[in-house]
Amino acid sequence: MADSPEAEHFQSILSWKDIARFLRYPKVVFDRLVGGEGKGNWWWPMLVLSLTLLVRVIVSGVLRARLAAMGQPALPPDWEWWTPEMQENYWQALQVTQGPAFLYVIPSVTGLIGLWLRWLIVAGLLHLASTLLGGRGSMRSTSDLTAWALLPFAVRDLLQIGYMLLTQHTIVSPGLSGFVSADATGGALFLAQFLKHLDLFLVWHLALLVCGLQRVDSLPGGRAWLTVLLIALLVLFVQAGLAMLSARLSTMMIFRP
Secondary structure (H helix, E strand, O other): OOOOHHHHHHHOOOOOHHHHHHHHOHHHHHHHHOOOOOOOOOHHHHHHHHHHHHHHHHHHHHHHHHHHHHOOOOOOOOHHHOOHHHHHHHHHHHHHHOOHHHHHHHHHHHHHHHHHHHHHHHHHHHHHHHHHOOOOOOHHHHHHHHHHHOHHHHHHHHHHHHHHHHHOOOOOOOOOHHHOOOOOOOHHHHHHHHHOOOOHHHHHHHHHHHHHHHHHOOOOHHHHHHHHHHHHHHHHHHHHHHHHHHHHHHHHHHHOO
Protein backbone atom coordinates (compact mmCIF):
# COMPACT_ATOMS: atom_id res chain seq x y z
CA MET A 1 0.00 0.00 0.00
CA ALA A 2 1.42 3.39 -0.98
CA ASP A 3 2.22 5.94 1.69
CA SER A 4 -0.43 8.59 2.21
CA PRO A 5 0.34 12.31 1.64
CA GLU A 6 0.01 12.82 5.39
CA ALA A 7 2.73 10.21 6.05
CA GLU A 8 5.05 11.79 3.48
CA HIS A 9 4.43 15.20 5.03
CA PHE A 10 5.29 13.81 8.48
CA GLN A 11 8.49 12.19 7.22
CA SER A 12 9.66 15.51 5.76
CA ILE A 13 9.76 17.09 9.23
CA LEU A 14 13.05 16.51 11.05
CA SER A 15 13.39 16.14 14.82
CA TRP A 16 16.08 16.24 17.51
CA LYS A 17 16.83 12.57 16.81
CA ASP A 18 18.26 13.60 13.44
CA ILE A 19 20.92 15.88 14.97
CA ALA A 20 23.43 13.12 15.77
CA ARG A 21 22.67 11.53 12.39
CA PHE A 22 23.30 14.84 10.64
CA LEU A 23 26.76 15.25 12.17
CA ARG A 24 27.71 11.82 10.78
CA TYR A 25 25.68 11.72 7.55
CA PRO A 26 24.71 15.28 6.57
CA LYS A 27 23.74 14.29 3.02
CA VAL A 28 20.93 12.08 4.33
CA VAL A 29 19.36 14.98 6.22
CA PHE A 30 19.84 17.41 3.33
CA ASP A 31 18.12 14.96 0.99
CA ARG A 32 15.10 14.95 3.31
CA LEU A 33 14.94 18.73 3.01
CA VAL A 34 14.59 18.56 -0.78
CA GLY A 35 11.01 19.39 -1.65
CA GLY A 36 9.93 19.22 1.99
CA GLU A 37 7.20 21.71 2.79
CA GLY A 38 6.90 20.78 6.45
CA LYS A 39 7.42 23.57 8.93
CA GLY A 40 9.84 23.42 11.82
CA ASN A 41 12.87 21.79 10.18
CA TRP A 42 15.02 24.63 11.53
CA TRP A 43 13.65 24.48 15.07
CA TRP A 44 15.70 21.67 16.63
CA PRO A 45 19.19 22.77 15.46
CA MET A 46 18.52 26.35 16.54
CA LEU A 47 17.25 25.15 19.93
CA VAL A 48 20.37 23.02 20.44
CA LEU A 49 22.62 25.93 19.44
CA SER A 50 20.81 28.27 21.83
CA LEU A 51 21.11 25.82 24.74
CA THR A 52 24.83 25.15 24.22
CA LEU A 53 25.46 28.89 23.96
CA LEU A 54 23.65 29.55 27.25
CA VAL A 55 25.54 26.77 29.04
CA ARG A 56 28.86 28.11 27.73
CA VAL A 57 27.99 31.63 28.95
CA ILE A 58 27.01 30.32 32.40
CA VAL A 59 30.20 28.26 32.80
CA SER A 60 32.36 31.15 31.59
CA GLY A 61 30.59 33.58 33.93
CA VAL A 62 31.08 31.34 36.96
CA LEU A 63 34.79 30.96 36.23
CA ARG A 64 35.24 34.69 35.62
CA ALA A 65 33.53 35.52 38.91
CA ARG A 66 35.67 32.97 40.76
CA LEU A 67 38.92 34.26 39.23
CA ALA A 68 37.96 37.87 40.03
CA ALA A 69 37.28 36.94 43.66
CA MET A 70 40.61 35.12 44.02
CA GLY A 71 43.00 37.68 42.50
CA GLN A 72 43.72 41.38 42.26
CA PRO A 73 42.43 42.88 39.00
CA ALA A 74 44.94 44.58 36.73
CA LEU A 75 45.15 48.34 37.21
CA PRO A 76 45.54 50.90 34.40
CA PRO A 77 49.13 52.00 33.63
CA ASP A 78 48.58 55.57 34.91
CA TRP A 79 46.68 54.50 38.02
CA GLU A 80 48.93 56.40 40.42
CA TRP A 81 48.13 59.70 38.67
CA TRP A 82 44.37 59.31 38.98
CA THR A 83 42.48 61.44 41.47
CA PRO A 84 40.74 59.67 44.40
CA GLU A 85 37.37 60.34 42.77
CA MET A 86 38.49 58.68 39.51
CA GLN A 87 39.87 55.68 41.39
CA GLU A 88 36.62 55.31 43.31
CA ASN A 89 34.62 55.48 40.07
CA TYR A 90 36.90 52.86 38.59
CA TRP A 91 36.30 50.41 41.43
CA GLN A 92 32.56 51.00 41.23
CA ALA A 93 32.55 50.39 37.47
CA LEU A 94 34.66 47.25 37.93
CA GLN A 95 32.26 45.89 40.54
CA VAL A 96 29.35 46.49 38.19
CA THR A 97 31.04 44.59 35.36
CA GLN A 98 31.58 41.65 37.73
CA GLY A 99 27.89 41.49 38.61
CA PRO A 100 25.36 38.94 37.28
CA ALA A 101 24.12 41.32 34.58
CA PHE A 102 27.54 41.57 32.90
CA LEU A 103 28.53 37.95 33.57
CA TYR A 104 25.33 36.19 32.52
CA VAL A 105 22.44 38.35 31.33
CA ILE A 106 24.11 40.62 28.78
CA PRO A 107 26.34 37.89 27.23
CA SER A 108 23.34 35.56 26.98
CA VAL A 109 21.07 38.14 25.36
CA THR A 110 23.70 39.43 22.92
CA GLY A 111 24.82 35.89 22.12
CA LEU A 112 21.30 34.70 21.33
CA ILE A 113 20.53 37.80 19.27
CA GLY A 114 23.77 37.33 17.33
CA LEU A 115 23.05 33.63 16.74
CA TRP A 116 19.52 34.11 15.43
CA LEU A 117 20.41 37.20 13.39
CA ARG A 118 23.32 35.33 11.83
CA TRP A 119 21.01 32.48 10.86
CA LEU A 120 18.47 34.81 9.25
CA ILE A 121 21.03 37.00 7.48
CA VAL A 122 23.11 34.10 6.14
CA ALA A 123 19.98 32.27 4.98
CA GLY A 124 18.69 35.36 3.19
CA LEU A 125 22.03 36.07 1.50
CA LEU A 126 22.45 32.42 0.50
CA HIS A 127 18.98 32.28 -1.05
CA LEU A 128 19.54 35.53 -2.95
CA ALA A 129 22.95 34.52 -4.27
CA SER A 130 21.83 30.98 -5.07
CA THR A 131 18.82 32.25 -7.02
CA LEU A 132 20.99 34.65 -9.02
CA LEU A 133 23.39 31.81 -9.86
CA GLY A 134 20.67 29.41 -10.95
CA GLY A 135 19.67 27.65 -7.73
CA ARG A 136 16.18 26.19 -7.54
CA GLY A 137 15.59 26.11 -3.80
CA SER A 138 13.07 28.12 -1.79
CA MET A 139 13.70 30.51 1.07
CA ARG A 140 12.24 27.93 3.46
CA SER A 141 14.61 25.18 2.36
CA THR A 142 17.59 27.57 2.48
CA SER A 143 16.64 28.60 6.03
CA ASP A 144 16.42 24.95 7.04
CA LEU A 145 19.80 23.97 5.58
CA THR A 146 21.47 27.04 7.10
CA ALA A 147 20.16 26.15 10.57
CA TRP A 148 21.41 22.58 10.29
CA ALA A 149 24.77 23.72 8.89
CA LEU A 150 25.31 25.78 12.07
CA LEU A 151 25.44 22.64 14.25
CA PRO A 152 29.29 22.43 14.19
CA PHE A 153 29.27 25.52 16.41
CA ALA A 154 27.22 23.58 18.97
CA VAL A 155 29.97 20.96 18.98
CA ARG A 156 32.51 23.76 19.49
CA ASP A 157 30.49 25.09 22.44
CA LEU A 158 30.46 21.64 24.04
CA LEU A 159 34.22 21.27 23.61
CA GLN A 160 34.82 24.74 25.08
CA ILE A 161 32.56 23.92 28.03
CA GLY A 162 34.50 20.72 28.67
CA TYR A 163 37.82 22.56 28.42
CA MET A 164 36.74 25.26 30.87
CA LEU A 165 35.42 22.70 33.37
CA LEU A 166 38.63 20.67 33.21
CA THR A 167 41.06 23.59 33.40
CA GLN A 168 38.91 25.86 35.58
CA HIS A 169 39.91 28.75 33.33
CA THR A 170 38.14 30.74 30.64
CA ILE A 171 39.22 30.69 27.00
CA VAL A 172 41.32 33.79 26.36
CA SER A 173 42.23 33.54 22.66
CA PRO A 174 39.67 31.53 20.67
CA GLY A 175 40.35 30.55 17.08
CA LEU A 176 43.52 32.04 15.61
CA SER A 177 43.37 35.27 17.65
CA GLY A 178 46.32 34.10 19.75
CA PHE A 179 48.65 35.14 16.92
CA VAL A 180 47.82 38.81 17.66
CA SER A 181 48.90 40.61 20.81
CA ALA A 182 46.29 40.77 23.55
CA ASP A 183 46.70 44.56 23.92
CA ALA A 184 46.32 45.23 20.19
CA THR A 185 44.66 48.41 18.99
CA GLY A 186 43.45 49.79 15.67
CA GLY A 187 43.96 47.49 12.72
CA ALA A 188 45.57 44.81 14.88
CA LEU A 189 42.47 44.76 17.09
CA PHE A 190 40.28 44.27 14.02
CA LEU A 191 42.56 41.45 12.85
CA ALA A 192 42.34 39.78 16.26
CA GLN A 193 38.55 39.94 16.19
CA PHE A 194 38.57 38.55 12.64
CA LEU A 195 40.89 35.66 13.49
CA LYS A 196 38.83 34.82 16.57
CA HIS A 197 36.21 33.23 14.33
CA LEU A 198 38.63 31.20 12.18
CA ASP A 199 38.88 27.57 13.24
CA LEU A 200 38.12 24.06 12.01
CA PHE A 201 34.48 24.37 13.00
CA LEU A 202 34.05 27.30 10.63
CA VAL A 203 35.51 25.18 7.82
CA TRP A 204 33.11 22.38 8.77
CA HIS A 205 30.22 24.85 8.71
CA LEU A 206 31.18 26.18 5.27
CA ALA A 207 31.52 22.67 3.86
CA LEU A 208 28.03 21.82 5.13
CA LEU A 209 26.61 24.95 3.50
CA VAL A 210 28.19 23.96 0.19
CA CYS A 211 26.83 20.43 0.51
CA GLY A 212 23.38 21.79 1.33
CA LEU A 213 23.32 24.18 -1.62
CA GLN A 214 24.34 21.38 -3.96
CA ARG A 215 21.66 18.95 -2.76
CA VAL A 216 18.81 21.28 -1.79
CA ASP A 217 19.24 24.08 -4.36
CA SER A 218 20.83 21.91 -7.11
CA LEU A 219 23.69 24.43 -7.36
CA PRO A 220 26.94 23.25 -9.05
CA GLY A 221 29.94 22.78 -6.78
CA GLY A 222 31.97 25.73 -8.08
CA ARG A 223 29.08 28.17 -7.77
CA ALA A 224 28.19 26.81 -4.35
CA TRP A 225 31.74 27.35 -3.02
CA LEU A 226 31.90 30.85 -4.53
CA THR A 227 28.58 31.80 -2.94
CA VAL A 228 29.46 30.43 0.49
CA LEU A 229 32.97 31.93 0.62
CA LEU A 230 31.82 35.41 -0.40
CA ILE A 231 29.02 35.45 2.15
CA ALA A 232 31.30 34.03 4.85
CA LEU A 233 33.86 36.79 4.29
CA LEU A 234 31.15 39.43 4.43
CA VAL A 235 29.75 38.05 7.70
CA LEU A 236 33.23 37.73 9.25
CA PHE A 237 34.12 41.34 8.39
CA VAL A 238 30.87 42.61 9.92
CA GLN A 239 31.36 40.50 13.06
CA ALA A 240 34.95 41.69 13.46
CA GLY A 241 33.92 45.33 13.05
CA LEU A 242 31.11 45.08 15.60
CA ALA A 243 33.35 43.20 18.07
CA MET A 244 36.09 45.83 17.73
CA LEU A 245 33.57 48.61 18.39
CA SER A 246 32.22 46.74 21.41
CA ALA A 247 35.75 46.21 22.79
CA ARG A 248 36.56 49.91 22.47
CA LEU A 249 33.33 50.96 24.17
CA SER A 250 33.85 48.52 27.06
CA THR A 251 37.42 49.74 27.53
CA MET A 252 36.27 53.36 27.64
CA MET A 253 33.57 52.50 30.18
CA ILE A 254 35.80 50.57 32.56
CA PHE A 255 39.21 52.19 32.34
CA ARG A 256 38.10 55.79 31.82
CA PRO A 257 35.13 56.32 34.16
